[in-house]
Amino acid sequence: MSRERKRKLITSVLSILFAATVLLNFFNYEVPTFLWALDGIVLFGLLSYYIITQKLVTYMVKRSLEAAVVLVIIATMTFLLLRIIPGGPFDQEKALPPEVIANIEAKYQLNEPVYMQYYYYISGLLRGDLGESYKYVGRSVTDILAETLPNSIQLGFYALLISFLIGIPTGVIAASKHNTWIDNLSMTLAISGVSLPSFLVAAIFILVFCFSLNWLPPALWEGPEYYILPIVVLGIRPAAVIARLTRSSVLEVISSDYIRTARAKGLSERSILFKHVLKNSLIPVLTFSGPLIAGILSGSFIIEMIFAVPGMGKHLIQSVSNRDYPLVLGVTLIFSVLLVLSNLVVDLLYSFFDPRINLS
Amino acid sequence: MSNITQQQIRTPKSLWSESYDRLKKNKASVVSFWFIVVICLVALFAETLAPYPYYEQYIDDILASPNSKYLLGTDSLGRDMLSRLIYGARMSMAVGIFTAIISLFIGATYGAISGWFGGKIDAVLMRFVDILYSIPTLVLLILVKVIFDSLNLFEDPELKALTGILLALSVVGWVNLARVVRGQVLQVKEMTYVEAAKAMGASHIWILIKHVFPNILGPVIVLLTFQIPANILFESFLSFIGLGLQPPFSSWGVLANEGWRSLRSFPHLIVSPGIVLFLVMLSFNLFGDGLRDAFDPKMKK
């Protein structure tokens, strides 16, 4: 078998593997453990292979150390901000007697000086202990995150997927039909996609798809038909952004010299588009994925509220208003980890697709 | 030497007028621009335009549908929707524009210092920006908003209502601008005419103001045009989580948030704010697109 065919075969097998996992997961099948494991091993293997062959080991170590430092700094900043905010976790409408307050403060070590509390928190953090929630008494922050994060990730992942699946083709088509009505229409749609607050978009979608057409349930997180609306509403904004980005990127590549050369050589439009234009114009889109993931993460809160998705987003808001310090910190750190990770992956992908960039 | 003079011929002015010509040809942008101007005028002359005060409650006309007395109906407190929409323009535009200006001020200064001095200063400043990038914006926004609101910096009720939002949105918004400005400054710094000015002994500040800023103004203005609608939308998001503009003031975000739940019961509460918000967002984005294309010679047809 030639090298080229081998590569194709591997890519296909992997695509099928991942697609299978994604689909099974979407349709609420119990995804078999071996499939998850296989996915994990393959991903990890590919990543390590890439890192080792590209001599990126030191780079990775450096990045991880940096990330750790960044996380500690974020924890510190959030910790301080939380102590500056007026109002404590156990302030409530009905004032508690001083004895009761003293007991609660002793239980959570809130009676100690702030620097000691900080010391306890950071040393706990280094041991991997995020503490216990104040509001959800007796539940550890780790438990809460472990129960809600998968749902948020599921929601976010599919939203991301759908935004790429809609955004990139739209952008490419718009660019290839530059300055025609197709271009204008799709770009107007794309701008419309970012022109309304997402809660309003959600309300309109619910009105149309649940109450007018009666196709989909208005809320809850129980199966594929429940997933569709929240994913689409969450995916609209990034899809619109990706479409616009892809369009301008493709336009730029099309007008570049080497594409002109390719045209001059008499290559077919189709092969130019797929072989040269797409590959080169997707790189800027890829770099945008970092901020995109951040956007999806923070946007997910509204979607989780409106569609009653049992995710982590609502804890982000509610824990602040409850002054549930450990939970605020836990959620913030998890979000930060996700951001840092996605930035790292984007950087790796970037260097993979654009060999001119040397990470090490 | 001839190289330098050539560069100097491309002075900001000619670049600007060239861009202006390009912008004029983009009809959508021109229409959008005039629409934005009209909205700004509405915001400025809200008192004369609004048929009723935005806070006055007409208890006997609660939730009236649009009629000849109240053109867009009344809300659940009996306040005239049209008047609230008109006054809402003032608050929303204030949030959009002032936040953009504040974040521009912080971001441009920060980015310029970082890009211009480079080296260690740049490394440290940019590392801090990286950290800010890794904090979920939402947490930062909420914490900062609550803290600023509890400070009571101003006496004037309108200002008091706005400060928390403005400052919180700016704290989150300047980071992007700082990055863009830094990138632009780095590019411009290498230009020969800047090198020449340096060689001629001009001071840093002088070079920055005289040579660097005019050259990076284009991209920054484009970014601002996109930042303004983003801020207006973000304000509605703050309203959604109960941290928006303080009552009884009205903004489009407040109206959208009060209305979206009533889409099936009292649609008049959301239809007009929704349409206005949509059109304004659309105009800013179309205008921004036009500006970007105009400033970016690569997009020349």
Next chain:
Amino acid sequence: MLKVLITFLLALSFLACTKKDKQSGSNEYGLKNSETLRIVVDREPPSLDWSIATDTESALITNNLMEGLVAYNLKDPELSLQPALALKWTSSENAKKWTFKLRRGVKWSDGVEFTAQQIVDSWVRLLSPLTASEYAYFLFGIKNAKEFNKGTIKDSKQLGIKVSPQGDIQVELESSMSYFPYLLTHSSTFPIRLDLIKKHGVNKWTEAGNHVGLGPFNLKVWEHDKVIILERNERYYGEKAKVKNVLGYIVGEKSTALNLFDNGQVDAVKDLPKSELRFLAKKKEFIKESMLGIFYLGFNVKKAPFDNVLVRKAFIHAIDRNEIVKVLGAGEVPLKGWVPQGMFGHNNNVGLAFDVAKAKKYLNEAGFTDLTKFPKIEIGFNTNENHQRVIENVQAQLKRNLGISVDLKNEEWKVYLNTLKSNAPHMFRMGWVADYPDPDNFLNLMTSYSDNNHTGWGDTQYDHYIEEAVSVADKSVRKLIYQKAQKILLEKGASVFPTYSMVQTHMVSQRVKNFPVNAVYQFLFKDVELEKAK
């Protein structure tokens, strides 16, 4: 290759679509709709450990899983008590010593017998400083309880709680308390199984599978942040629950809950959003019921100009409660007295009524002849749709009736609480919902030593009346004392402006019979019946 991939994906999606052939009429959890009451739980219950939980959602669940010594007779409008785990109770010495005779042969849902010791265990646990329970103060009336909670008394044997040789519970109080049995309707006083806590650990014993109760339902499923399922307890000592399952979806956003209701996915939604009331009230599923709670505005009597009682009176006279109630539109009851409607002691003949002429007269007497020069004042409230309506209306009324412009200051809830404690605004909104259906719970608020009195106002005669009333057993005598106390608070002191008595609103599907709506806001689902779908 692409073809293979596409075929494969198509096949897979086809497979996936055909996967679930749900039995019609049942839901994702395999519960038949005809046997399941589907409700909305407004937020994830913070804890199902009833020694620790303090909020309404936890109480909603726990009250269906557990029972206490006594229970409300919900059919009685006066809310008298009826036997539950205790068959009889008697007091002596001016309501200072209480004896509770327990029901025999009651079994927990795991078959273990209910004993008096489990009551003692629960109360000791509630009061223990290590438990750090917020509701520990509920039992502070018991002898030595406060000291035990403080840690100055270490031995729980010194508490005024004993098990008699006959197996009765004997309680000795610090001072007389005529309403003591009412406290025992509260979930924090329910019996507890220390053996289970030991076995599963203090944090895990409330999870589904570990949880064991004495009530009409068992905890079958608790998927955090998502769903709670209760199942009929066949070991329940009383009449068994009529409905087999209760399914609670945890849905925080009210408009979402209403969407689910309209889509037929849930049977009941409580606490309807105010903005929708005018729309929902027209529907046949709409239910309204009074609630033992009041909304009031307080004056900070330490701050000028409200240090002058005439100005306070003027402001009270200048605000029309009827207009506020009209703006709210849920059928709230205007409240002139201090005790909510539906509780004994409720009286709308005390207090100051709407009278603009009087208001202007008082302001004149206080020296404010030119009202345009009235000092700047601020009304504080916490960010909430409902409060905002009231306060904005008050603002508009003061402007219209007196020509005085006031500033509004809304703050995030915890910031607001902090402000009230440290530096309360000129006027502020607050509310109170009954812990137990007794006027003492409301009038105690405004005593000079109460932590909940943010007005800075105090009156020794008033304090005296409140203390006196608790030791009196005769309701009609207490009523008179409370009448006098309210006169001092509302007419002499005029430090608060009681605004309205709260109501609760619900949407309940037509197929649900006997949905439990009552003034004490207890949702007991055992009597609910579901009509067969037509």
